[in-house]
Amino acid sequence: MTSKTVAQLLSQDVTLQDVSIKGWVRTFRANRFIALNDGSTINNIQCVVDFENFDEALLKRVTTGAAIHVTGELVESQGKGQSVEIVVKSLEVLGDSDPETYPIQPKKHSFEFLRENAHLRTRTNTFSAVMRLRSSLSFAVHKYFNENGFNYMHTPIITGSDAEGAGETFRVSNLDSKNPPLNEDGSVNYKEDFFGKETNLTVSGQLEAETYAMSLGKVYTFGPTFRAENSNTSRHLSEFWMIEPEVAFMDLAGNMDLAEDFMKSVLSYILDKNKEDLEFLEKRLLDEEKTKPQAERSDMSLIEKIKFVVDNNFKRVSYTEAIDILKNSKPNKKKKFNYIIEEWGADLQSEHERFLVEKHFKCPVILFDYPANIKAFYMRLNEDGKTVRAMDILFPGIGEMVGGSQREERLDVLKEKMKALDISEEELWWYLDLRKYGTAVHSGFGLGFERLVMFATGMGNIRDVIPYPRTPQNAEF
Structure with missing residues (x-):
């Protein structure tokens, strides 16, 4: 008999049939009712279970976390909370679970505790829902780009460049850490390193994309990136995944169109495919919101936030106009913002971005x-000489979600900017070559995938x- 998944059995209308299923025990109540989950x-x-039909020693092994194989008859449920249930005819314990030491017990656990047991935390409802949503979003990303004529590109993980110029990278080396070869001035001689030069883990695949x-027309990357930023906030990781499309012959307006359409598409996909997981996470978030002070509670539920993005046209506003709005806003005038907007040129914070999205527009x-x-x-530098054709997309509850721009296609202007920022032309000779051989307007954007998953699941960390x-001081598992 072919085993079915829990999802398949719960979606079937046909009862009074023999079925086979394998999964992990969530609870076993009164030596009679097994709650079984297989992650589907x-x-x-x-x-x-009819206690009289089974050996007592066998039933004692049916503990929380144990893997079991059940066969029986699928019948209409007599109890509340489920439409069907299985009357067990045979039961096999595939893998025992020690009830004294198994960490994921049927009770509420803190997220800190579950991070310490990350290898088992997907056996909880919250994390199984989050990871199913992460998987669906991943598929939706590839689906969108595939259906819109993009080529998927695998950019290097080991690179000699620092795309952002931030300098916060993880060095890649196989030199003897205790006795590296040195130059005459005492600096490390990286010419003797594996790659013959100083290399690091990538912070972005954008430049290579x-x-x-500029040859394939439309490409995207979706891969791991690394930042050696010593930050322990709820929004920073040292290893994360980035989605980065790049399109030839597309200006900033086209870039905004693409990003808006993309975001609406992937979020629409999970509204359709992950309804039960979203409903569970929404209830979890509502319960969490009740513990917060009234002023800190969100005005929208999780699903409402997602539909807020899917159902609304994105308002396009210049940075200059936004600064004027923020300067004259009540929170700014009454000094309710943590970062007061005083003049043009300020780097906007999440509180400003959320005000524009949630309160103003x-x-x-x-x-x-x-x-x-x-x-x-x-x-790309604008004609005013002081602004660039950059764009950020702002979402409710989280602020910046997407960052992108029209790229600087003019060789002379790009060289001047690199010189002013002390970025080596020698290191990026290949990037400059694009501006020598068939240069053209082109644009792209970057989206931190984990930030998208946070938005879609309502998770706060x-x-x-x-x-x-x-994260800093943490590379467990």
């Missing part, structure tokens, strides 16, 4: 034409939306 759905299936866009917002001195060197978080 947030819901358990109830397996009803640009090279492929009441829809997702795309800010564009930012001051050049707070944006990256590769963004980025460590809880990636299987095994890498």
Whole structure:
């Protein structure tokens, strides 16, 4: 008999049939009712055991966390909370679970405790729902780009460049750490290293993606990136995943169109495919909100936030206009913002971004034409000489979700910007070549995948939306 999943059995209308299923025990009540879950759905299936038909020693092994194989008859449920249940005819314990030491007991656990047991935390409802949503979002990303004519590109993980110019990278080396070869001035001689030069883990695949866009037209990357930023906030990871499309012959307006359409598409996908997981996470979030002071509670539920993005047109506003709005806003005038907006050129914080989205425009917002001195060197300089064709997409509850720009395609201007920021032309000779051989307008954006998963699940800490978080002083598992 072929085994079915819990999701398959709960979706069937046909009862009074023999079925086979394998999964992990969530609870075993009164030596009669087994709640079984196999990860295919947030819901358990109830397996009803007649104690007299089974060996007592066998039933003692049916403990929380044990893996079992059940066969029996699928019948209409006599109890509340489920439509069908299995009347057990045979039961086999595939893998025992020590009830004294198994950490994921049927009770509420703190997220801190579950991070310490990250190898088992997906056996809880919250984390199984989060990771199913993460999987669905991943599929939706590839689906969107595939259906829109993009080529998927695998950019290097080991690189000799620092795309952002931030300098916060993880060095890659196989030199003897205790006795590295030295130059005459005492510095490390990286010419004797494995790659013959100083290399690091990538902070972005964007620059390499640009090279492929200028021959394949439309490409995207979706891979791991690394930042050696010593930050322990709820929004920072040292290893995370980035989605970065790049498109030739596309200007900033086209970039905004693409990003808006993309975000609506992937979020629509999970509204359709992950309804039960979203409903569970929404209830979890509502219960969590009740414990907060009234002033800190969200005005929208989880599903309402997602629909807020899917159903509304994104408002496009220049940075200059946004600064005027913020300067004259009540929170700014009454000094309710933690960071008071005083003049043009300020780097906007999450509180400002959320005010624009949630209070002022009441829809997702795309800010564009930012001051050049707070944006990256590769963004196209506007004719005013002080702003660049950058854009950020702002969402409710989280602030910035997407950052992108029209790229600087003019060789002379790009060289001047690199010189001013002390970025080596020698290191990025290949990037400059794009501006020598068939240069053209092109654009792209970046989206931190974990930030998208946070938004879609309502989780408050980025460590809880990636299987095994890498943060300062933490590389467990």
